[in-house]
Structure formats: C-alpha cells, structure tokens
Amino acid sequence: MARKKRKHSQYATDEKSSGGIAATEESGIAATLAPLQGPNHYSQAQENHDQTHEAAAEEADSWTVVGRGGKKRKTNNYPALVYADLHRQQSSIKLGDLQSLVLYCLADGTSPSWISVRHHAQVKKAVVLFVPGLEKGMFDGSVALDIPTGNPVEDLEFDDKTDPSAKEEALQNVPSSVAVPKQDGVSRNIASPDDFLPVRLAADSLPQPLKHLADFFEHLWPVKAPGDDKHSKVYSPIHHMLNTQVPKTHEQKAAEKAVKGPKPMNGQGWESKRTPITSFLSSKDDLRENDYVLHPVWFGTELERSVEIKRRADAKQSSDFGWIDSRVPDLEAGNVPENTIENDSLAAGRTVLAMDCEMCTVDGGDPALTRISLVSWDGEKVMDELVKPDKPIINYLTQYSGITPEMMQPITTTLSDIQKRLLDMLTPNTILIGHSLNSDLEALKLTHPFIVDTSLLYPHPRGPPMKSSLKWLAQKYIGREIQKGHGTLGHDSVEDSRACLDLVKKKCEKGPEWGSAAMNSETIFKRLSRNPRSGRCKVQGGEDGKIGAIIDHGAPGKSFGHMASFCIGCNTDAEVVEGVKIAVAGDPDGSTIPGGGVDFTWARMRDLESLRRWSNNHRYDLIQMDNDPAVQPTNDDDDKTTPPSLSPSKLAIQVANTVSHIAEIHKSLPPCTLLVVYSGTGDPRALARLQDMQRRFKQEYKTKKWDQLSVKWTDVEEQAMKRACRVAREGIGFVTVT
Numbered sequence: 001m002a003r004k005k006r007k008h009s010q011y012a013t014d015e016k017s018s019g020g021i022a023a024t025e026e027s028g029i030a031a032t033l034a035p036l037q038g039p040n041h042y043s044q045a046q047e048n049h050d051q052t053h054e055a056a057a058e059e060a061d062s063w064t065v066v067g068r069g070g071k072k073r074k075t076n077n078y079p080a081l082v083y084a085d086l087h088r089q090q091s092s093i094k095l096g097d098l099q100s101l102v103l104y105c106l107a108d109g110t111s112p113s114w115i116s117v118r119h120h121a122q123v124k125k126a127v128v129l130f131v132p133g134l135e136k137g138m139f140d141g142s143v144a145l146d147i148p149t150g151n152p153v154e155d156l157e158f159d160d161k162t163d164p165s166a167k168e169e170a171l172q173n174v175p176s177s178v179a180v181p182k183q184d185g186v187s188r189n190i191a192s193p194d195d196f197l198p199v200r201l202a203a204d205s206l207p208q209p210l211k212h213l214a215d216f217f218e219h220l221w222p223v224k225a226p227g228d229d230k231h232s233k234v235y236s237p238i239h240h241m242l243n244t245q246v247p248k249t250h251e252q253k254a255a256e257k258a259v260k261g262p263k264p265m266n267g268q269g270w271e272s273k274r275t276p277i278t279s280f281l282s283s284k285d286d287l288r289e290n291d292y293v294l295h296p297v298w299f300g301t302e303l304e305r306s307v308e309i310k311r312r313a314d315a316k317q318s319s320d321f322g323w324i325d326s327r328v329p330d331l332e333a334g335n336v337p338e339n340t341i342e343n344d345s346l347a348a349g350r351t352v353l354a355m356d357c358e359m360c361t362v363d364g365g366d367p368a369l370t371r372i373s374l375v376s377w378d379g380e381k382v383m384d385e386l387v388k389p390d391k392p393i394i395n396y397l398t399q400y401s402g403i404t405p406e407m408m409q410p411i412t413t414t415l416s417d418i419q420k421r422l423l424d425m426l427t428p429n430t431i432l433i434g435h436s437l438n439s440d441l442e443a444l445k446l447t448h449p450f451i452v453d454t455s456l457l458y459p460h461p462r463g464p465p466m467k468s469s470l471k472w473l474a475q476k477y478i479g480r481e482i483q484k485g486h487g488t489l490g491h492d493s494v495e496d497s498r499a500c501l502d503l504v505k506k507k508c509e510k511g512p513e514w515g516s517a518a519m520n521s522e523t524i525f526k527r528l529s530r531n532p533r534s535g536r537c538k539v540q541g542g543e544d545g546k547i548g549a550i551i552d553h554g555a556p557g558k559s560f561g562h563m564a565s566f567c568i569g570c571n572t573d574a575e576v577v578e579g580v581k582i583a584v585a586g587d588p589d590g591s592t593i594p595g596g597g598v599d600f601t602w603a604r605m606r607d608l609e610s611l612r613r614w615s616n617n618h619r620y621d622l623i624q625m626d627n628d629p630a631v632q633p634t635n636d637d638d639d640k641t642t643p644p645s646l647s648p649s650k651l652a653i654q655v656a657n658t659v660s661h662i663a664e665i666h667k668s669l670p671p672c673t674l675l676v677v678y679s680g681t682g683d684p685r686a687l688a689r690l691q692d693m694q695r696r697f698k699q700e701y702k703t704k705k706w707d708q709l710s711v712k713w714t715d716v717e718e719q720a721m722k723r724a725c726r727v728a729r730e731g732i733g734f735v736t737v738t
Helices: 008-018 025-037 039-061 095-106 164-172 208-215 237-242 250-257 284-289 302-314 415-425 437-444 470-477 493-510 524-529 573-585 607-611 635-639 648-668 685-701 715-728
Strands: 063-065 072-074 080-082 116-118 125-130 219-224 243-245 351-362 367-376 381-386 393-395 430-434 451-453 521-523 548-553 566-570 600-604 673-678 730-737
Touching: 080 730, 095 116, 095 125, 095 219, 095 237, 095 524, 095 673, 095 730, 125 237, 125 573, 125 648, 208 648, 237 243, 237 524, 237 600, 243 524, 351 437, 351 493, 367 415, 367 437, 367 493, 381 415, 381 493, 415 437, 430 437, 430 493, 437 451, 470 493, 521 524, 524 548, 524 600, 548 573, 566 573, 573 600, 573 648, 607 648, 648 673, 685 715, 715 730
Parallel strands: 125 600, 125 673, 351 430, 430 451, 548 566, 548 600
Antiparallel strands: 063 072, 080 116, 219 730, 243 521, 351 367, 351 393, 367 381, 673 730
C-alpha cells in the first residue's frame, strides 16, 4: 500500500518540533559552510536558518486545498525583493540592471540575476527617484556628515605647503577604526570583490542624517554608472534609465547569429522620413572637435578671424605653407533659392561631391597625398588622379593605399595642380562628403565650410570619441563589402567615395535617426505602453497600455519630458515630492493626472546635487586634489579660485532633507509599488576638471612649444584622469517594494 504524502503544514510542524534544519538547499549549504567560516559566520547562518524556519511556518499557513485531486494554490502572493547572502556578485550591478528590474515587474523584461523577485506580476506601479549627490562614502564614513568628537583625523593639521609624502604618512598612522576622508571625491581604498556586494543597512551604524533609510531599504547596492574607462568618459544616467533596447524576437536573434561581422539593417517596420542633405552639414563645433582646419567664413568678427589667422600661421596651416581656402565669401552664399529646388529633392539644389584620398609616407615621416578620387551625386567619377608628392616617398603603404612604385613612375601631377582644379570645382553651393574627411583635407591643404562626414553621421555605438570604420558602416547599413584588399592590395578610393555617397543617400532617405543609437532603442515609456495596465485586457492600439510621468526641476517638457504621457515641472525637491504624489495617485479633479495615477514615475531631486556643485552648471574647472601632482594648477591656473569647501554640518542638513523627502514619497506610495532610488554617478568634479585640462592641452599643443604650454599632459595626468573616472562611475542604489 502506497504511503500517503504528508501535507506541507505537517512537514513544517514536524521540522519545528524536531529542531531540524528546514529542507531547503540554501539552508543546508549555509549550515554546512558556516562552521568552516568562523563563529561570526556561524551565528549569521543560524540567524538566517531561524528566519527561514519562520518564513516556512508562515508559508505553510498560506497553502490551501482546492478542487479535485488535492491541487494547491498559494493565497499569500504579495510581491517581495529577496537577496541571498550566499550569492556572490561577480561585478557591480549596472544602471541597466535597475531598469531591467522595472521592466520585469511592469512589462516584458527578463528576470534579474542579481536579486530574486517574488510574485513580480503583482507589482502594480513603479517609482524611480534619481538623486545625484548621494554617494557610498556617506555611508562608510569617508564623507563626513557629522563630526564626532575626539576623531584623530581632526587633530591632523595640513596646509597647502605640507609635503604630500608627509601628509600621506600621517594619514596612514591614523587608527584603522577611523574612516579617512576622501580627497575631493577620489577614494584611496583599493577595490576588492566585496565592493560588488550590497551592504546591509543598519540604523545603528549609519550617520544620523541617513538612519531613516534603514527603515524601508534593506541594502545599499553599488551601481556602476554608464561610461568608458578606456577613454575616461561617463555617460548620462538619465538617458540610460529612460531608454531601452528594442526587444528582439527569436527569429531575429537566430538570423543575426547566422551572419558574420556587422549585422545588416533590414529596416523592417522603419518609418522613413526623407531629409535633405543640408540637414546633415557639420557645425562649426563638430568640425573643431574633430580636428578640421576651419574655413575663414566660420569667424564672424574681425577679432575671431585675426586670432584664427595667427593660430593657422603658428600651426603651419596658412597660405605661406601651401594651404588654400575654397572661394566661399560667407555662409549665406551657400543658400540656394527655394524656387530653384526640385520638390522633395534630397540634394536640395546643392552640388554634392564624395571624396576619398590615399596617402604615402614621405621623407621626414609625414603623410603626403598620392591619389584623390571624386564622385558626383549620381555616382559618376568626376576625378581620379595620382599625385606626385614634393618629397621622396619612403613608404608606399601599398597594403592600405594600393599605391605601388610602378604606378607612380610616370606621374607628374603635383599637389598645386590638384588644388587649382579643386578651387574651380568647389563653389559656395558645393557640399563635400567623406569619411573622417579632416585627414583628406589636411593632405590636400584645403579648407571648405560645407562638410558631411559619415564618421559623424553614423555615430559609434559606444559614443565619441570612437568612430566606426567605413568598411563596417558599408556592410551594416548598405549591405556592401568594400576594402577587400585591406592589408594586401590596398583600398580603392573610388569605391570608398561611392560607399560614403550611398551612406549619405541612405541617411537622407531614412531620416536623421537611421544609424543612430535611437534606431535600436526606444523610451521605457513606449515599451511600457505595449503592456496592459493592471486589471485591463491585452493592449489594443496602445490605448490601454501603461502610462508614465516625469517630474523634474525646471521645464522638463522642453527636453526629455516629451517621452512620458505626463510631465510636471518643479523648482524645489519639496515640489518634486508633491509631484510624485500626484503622479502616483492622480489629481482629485483629474486636471493634471487622471484618477488612479500613472503606472511608472521617474523623478529627479536636485537640491543636494546643487549644494555639492555636481551639476554641469556648477562644476569648477579646477578641483584641488591633494597628494596628486597631476591635478595641481599651473601658470595661469594659479589665479583661479578653487571650489569653496562645504562644511560637514551643512552637507548633513541637506542630506537629512533629501532623506526625509525620500521617506515622505515612500510613505505615500500605495501597496505593491516598486521604489528604486539611484544616485547615477559618484563625484564627477575631478573628472570634469581633468577633462578640461586635457582639452586645453590638445588645443595649445598644436600651436605652442612644450615650455610655452600653460597645461602639460603626461602619463601622470592620464592615470589621474582614469582614477577620477572610476570614482565618477561609483554610484549607489536602493530598491524595495511597499
């Protein structure tokens, strides 16, 4: 006779009476490993074991038998976030992980691997608070919020003349139980695997202004801000939270796996927006940032023009060194009368020429023009000439240029001959197209104001300063394989010119967002709108989909606020709190937000950010970083003011106000609401100052000798900027369900 299975409640009761460990894999592993990890770990494991017993007993009471066959269902299905103490993070969670948590609870996102979400379908709403100015140092004591008496660090007196090594030695002698403050946001702590793990919040161990956070958040999560350590860049934490990748079907994923190299864009479902080529002309700032020599028409005043003339003379880019400017008297000369432009013309009445050049290395190690190719708008070859450099060629670079000694043997055409022909061809209504055209124009010693650069037109997926190769762009966006002889027979400049031309045509036909990051992404609000609201049927036409709101300082409707269904502008954090309440619950009369509120709310608090001068409008170019010679001001920097010091008491007051605002929002939220708080970044001021130093160095280095530079940039400064970038990417986050 078969034995009858015991009920869940009977099993839990037997375990409790016998004092055994609940038969769960997690508890069994914890109990086994705890004695090996020492008494503290053992007591922690025992505490976890007791909590597991209590949860199991409560869970046993929530089971009930319904229907035939003894089928069971759970009646206690309240959503919860659970982190397993034995789980080891391999890296810090990213901002995208917080976004994925929201999408998993409200939409079609995948289950997060860094935290367990129980009954995620029962989460009704989500509120995300962006609070720049919060940082991990406030919680571990390295950023002082209240100054304890008798702190040995306070007794150490330093001034600007203190030797850095002596100061470092004095700080090292401070007892280990005392937290050593950061120096202007640059942490001295060495990263360890434990830095990736969440920190359990305990009110007794937190500074007074932060104690209230432990009432409703269980852990502090290190959150790595979006960025690029290699190039010391930190990307927008707003963009990465409010924009998400368009989900792909299984068929699309399988098709991409079958293709080697860049995946061609099929444009399925893309809504084309024909745009004239004039909309893609590079601006003055674009040209300057990408090392173009600017045409004189870009300088409106005589003072600007005289400064640029002197700069070009110092850089050997003037007429005395063989440079020429196209015959364009002013920017308005390039305008074409509307009545002469054909209807819906992509060329907009302009003469369009696509150009590509090949260079060889001449005596002295400089590159010199050896081939130039021009292609018209209809793809016809206008010019394809070999050019004999003024200096002897020492390296033909055949594997890239395709130029051989035999090809150059009979050539007598010189650079000046090509320049004369180009001056006749480049009229005020001519637009030049090319890929990284600044190097070609430099080889030609030519400037022209109307440029369309495909390396800027199709930005790199990881953002500037990186640029995609022409070969990659052609394969991805026009499905063409070029430069097959790369590394062997070299490139064909006519082929490359036509590839640039077709890339620009494709952009004009498809619209400005074709080939940009926006092409493969969508706003989180749009993705949520494809999912039905709580208690509604399947979305039809988007009318019953989830809706969202943005609450921010100023007028967010003029920037990213248009993403959401509703937008509320505020002047203070207190107004942001009231805006969140209205967005979540709705207006009594429905004047701003309809009754029932929205499903997803994103809000930003800025008072703490403003006080700490973390915002772009308040960052100082000069941030003193003690013990780091890389960031000490030089020459003219000595006269500039440094950022005013912020007293711990003043900072503590603002932090307490910010925490009280978060607590007020938490208290106002209805049950089953996901609350996410994130800081976005760590302290960005040091990175901003070093980036400004590097930018000034690059500008001066082109025209001045080393001993004349006001800012010098060496490997010391480069490493300091990398450290500052790591600090700026050290954000924090908190998650809970009300």
